[in-house]
Amino acid sequence: MTATDNADWWRGATIYQVYPRSFQDSTGDGSGDLAGITARLSHIASLGVDAVWLSPFFKSPMADMGYDVSDYCAVDPMFGTLADFDALIAEAHRLGLKIIIDQVLSHTSDQHPWFVESRKSRDNEKADWFVWADPKPDGAAPNNWLSVFGGPAWEWDSTRRQYYMHNFLAAQPDLNFHNPDVQDALLETVRFWLERGVDGFRLDTVNYYVHDRWLRQNPPLAEAAAGTLSETNPYLYQYHLFDKTQPENLDFLKRFRALLDEFGARASVGEVGDEWRSLQTVAAYTEGGERLHMCYTFDLLGPAFSPAHVRGCVEAFETAVADGWICWAFSNHDVMRHVSRWTATGGDLDATAKFSIALLASLRGSICLYQGEELGLPEAELSQEELRDPYGIRFWPAFKGRDGCRTPMVWEAAKPYGDFSTAKPWLPVPENHLARAADAQNADANSVLHHYRRALAFRREHPALVSGAIAFLDAADDILAFTRSVDGETLLCVFNFSPQPATWPLPANIGAALPLDAPGNGEIGEGEIVLPGFGFSFARLG
Known part of the structure; x- marks a missing residue:
């Protein structure tokens, strides 16, 4: 029995993440789209995975590459139309693949109609749909909360003469989950996609939804107070006790799960970014079968690469989380590709890639692959001028951003841009990626690509590895x-x-x-x- 034969198909499933803008361009504009993904679904199915996770394709100004949504129920024209999405769903289901879509519920774009209305005045219908606060008597921000993307988590609005909160870019205002109307509206957007046939949701920044009502100050890390911390990003100098991971979030997750349960065999996976209490958060969010189905953390998405680290992460989860479930990943759209993180200079990328999937496919939990890792693609080296990621631009040169893992897929080595597009792509296609194109690896029985297929087939054949x-x-x-x-x-x-x-x-x-x-x-x-x-x-x- 495979993971897709039962209502608990998600438990032990293998999920393949697609970054739509970089997977396949079908229109010749240099950006990937939904029709392009549909055309390449047979490649994903050939790996033997159970589900495809699509990063955001909703209507967006693209200030943060689609994680700034201006319409939750529309496809951005860059990616196509709702008809293109319906065709993708139909083809995926024909091939036996589930479709999981990204839901960015913690914040919207500042161009979303909800925020446009909210900022008009302090007494309109949506005045309390976002997190607004008065300045301190001296005009300063309401508290010391910081943005993940650098600087204060507060932006001044001259019309309302108040600050609004943003955990990420100023163009990504945070929704006010203390307002039940906000929760209702968001759940209706989730229902919209359930009714179109999606099989699950990946919840972006799931522990950022709710903020402390009283806007209490975050305390500094002890190392920061002692002057011994040397992080590039000041966000990491605080204990984030009050700007995220609030207990009220559990009630919303119950409502979210109840909605999914109305539609039968659906699944949810939450992204937990909690620097010092991630396992406690995963436990709270997944235990009991009434909130999320599973979560993933960043424990195995960093530079640490040792038996002690892997064992420590897995055993810590097994100890902390009684009946919850986790999804392990080594790469995604936010971190350096793992073959580059874990391969010493001059080392064998193929050996690292083959070792990594053998290990990942053996772990207890569901597993997630990121597009291109089945080709052993290394992190792309980009110049400052080539960057599109606002996070990378903000922290250059100490941090080079996330564009290096978001470059286009390479399908045919001999074709321009690896057959990703007929036009110059939105991010460069590195020369060292072309030699690893899918067509070349399909022709080599010893390639990383064939090894991925063997490793995932071995996992499916042995229930002990799945569950x-x-x-x-x-x-x-x-x-x-x-x-x-x-x-x-x-x-x-x-x-x-x-x-x-x-x-x-x-x-x-x-x-x-x-x-x-x-x-x-x-x-x-x-x-x-x-x-x-x-x-x-x-x-x-x-």
């Missing part, structure tokens, strides 16, 4: 070893994080390790497993 329990085994510094078990089947998974060969002696109490037809490159010997550098091995315990 089984996980238990870690003691191992040397560079070795990660664990078992996955369900319904009488126990699989042994062993990974060598070092570029040097290594051996792992089988513990006497685990029984015989029986070789499997698996995408591993280690050898099972008498009482030990021999692993090459960045090697991995799977066995059935008998």
Whole structure:
């Protein structure tokens, strides 16, 4: 049974993230679109995934690449039409793929009609739909809250003579979730897409929805107060106790889940950005079956790459979250591609890519892939002049932004722009990506692309990897070893994080390790497993 055969299809599912502007251009304007995605769905289906997550395609001024929505129920002309979306849904379902769409509910664009009305006066119908506050007597902002994108989280509006709150760009005002009318309106936009046949939602910045009613000050981190913190972004100098992750959010998530449950087998995955309490937040948001189906955090989306780090993240989740569920990912549209994060200078990108998907496909939880990682695409090196990401532009050169992971997909090595478009793309297509194009890798049985297909097929074939329990085994510094078990089947998974060969002696109490037809490159010997550098091995315990 695959993940798509039952109402709990999301539990243990493999999700493939598409960044629409960079997947496939069907119109020759240099930007990807919905019709382009539809034309390439067969590639996604060939990987053996269960669902496709589409980053925002809603009507937007694109100040933050679509995460600033001006109409929740319309497709931006850049991406096509509602008819194009309906065609995408139909083709995805024909291929056995679920469709998950991004919902950006914490904030809108400053061009959304709701905000345009809200800022007109203090007594109009939508005056309280956003977070407005009076200045301090000296004209300063209401408190010390900061924007993730740099500077204060408050912007002065001369018409209302008040400040409005924005956790991100000033062009992204925060909605006031303390107003029940706001919640009702947002849930109606969710219903709109459910009625069009979507199978689930990825909730952007899900713990940012509700703010503290009393606008209390965030305290500084102890390291910041002591002058020992050296983060590039001042946002990371505070304990964010009051500007996000408020208890009232749980009530809204219950309402959201109740709406999804009206439509049967639907799913939700929340993005939790909580620097020091992410697991507690995941637990609160997913336990009990009445809020979100699952969440993901940034624990495995950073530079740390070691057996201790992976084991620590997984065991911490297993300990903190009783009956909730997590979605693991190594790459997405907000972070440097993992083969670049985890490959030493001059290292073997293919080896890192193959190792990574073997590990990801073995973890307990649902898993999410980001477009292009199945080709082993490294992070693109862009100049300052080529950047489009407001976050990268703001923090250049200490931080180069998120455009390096958002460059176009490469489909055919010999065609201009990798066959992404017939026109110059909105972001460059790096030369070193063309050699990794999908057509070249389809022709090579040893490619990263074929390895992804084998690894995901192996996961689907073994229920222990999809839904089984996980238990870690003691191992040397560079070795990660664990078992996955369900319904009488126990699989042994062993990974060598070092570029040097290594051996792992089988513990006497685990029984015989029986070789499997698996995408591993280690050898099972008498009482030990021999692993090459960045090697991995799977066995059935008998």
